[in-house]
Amino acid sequence: MQQQVHIVIGNLPDDVTEEGIREALSAFAEADKIRLANETGTPSALIDVDMPRAQAEALAQRINGRSYQGRVLRAWVPKMDW
16 A cells, blocks of 8 residues: 655755756656755755655665765655654
């Protein structure tokens, strides 16, 4: 059964855009919704994907450690949805 799951992607470049994230993720999955945040001084994104949690966790592992515009991405699925 598919469900709405969040993936957090951190360590994004300062000039990141929703469109840029969507394009970068297109090789992996289609994001239903992308929200950008900059609460810690380094931009991050909350991505909503419609897939089983285990699949979202595997996707986060594939993204984690990849380079994006000179930054090493950090990606994870939060333990709790909000």
